[in-house]
Amino acid sequence: MSSFTMYTTPWCGYCRRLKGQLDREGITYEVVDIEQHPEAIAIVEAANHGNQTVPTLVFDDGTALTNPSVAQVKGKIAALVG
Numbered sequence: 001m002s003s004f005t006m007y008t009t010p011w012c013g014y015c016r017r018l019k020g021q022l023d024r025e026g027i028t029y030e031v032v033d034i035e036q037h038p039e040a041i042a043i044v045e046a047a048n049h050g051n052q053t054v055p056t057l058v059f060d061d062g063t064a065l066t067n068p069s070v071a072q073v074k075g076k077i078a079a080l081v082g
Contacts, residue, residue, distance in 0.1 A: 003028075003029075003060050003077055003080055004029050004030070004057045004058060004059040004060065004073075004076075004077075005029065005030040005031070005032055005058050006018070006019070006029050006030070006031050006032070006055050006056070006057050007032050007034055007040055007043060007044045007055065007056045007057075007058065008031055008032070008033055008034070008054050008055050009033060009034060009035050009054055010035065012054050012055065014054070014055055014067050015054055018055050018067075018070065019031070019055075021070040022070060022073065025070060025074065027070075027073065027074070027077070029057070034052065034054065043056075044056045047066065048064075048066055053066050053067065054067075055067055055068075057073065057076075059076060060080065063076075
């Protein structure tokens with residue numbers, strides 16, 4: 001079960017790096033390519049003051065992290081779990 005969605009593009013190097021790190025850590029997540037799903041651009045813009053910055057991670061509690069480190073993601077997941 002994933003606790004967040006990663007909004008990404010296929011050409012984003014930061015996205016590829018974070019995906020690899022998350023995969024190595026065994027962290028599950030959903031991926032939405034904003035170029036394939038343009039309706040998702042509004043979600044990314046809402047989290048980033050109108051900017052289309054990726055990777056943007058939106059968690060189950062509605063909060064977001066933009067271009068986070070894997071440590072930040074792990075900390076956020078730990079906080080959500082309690």
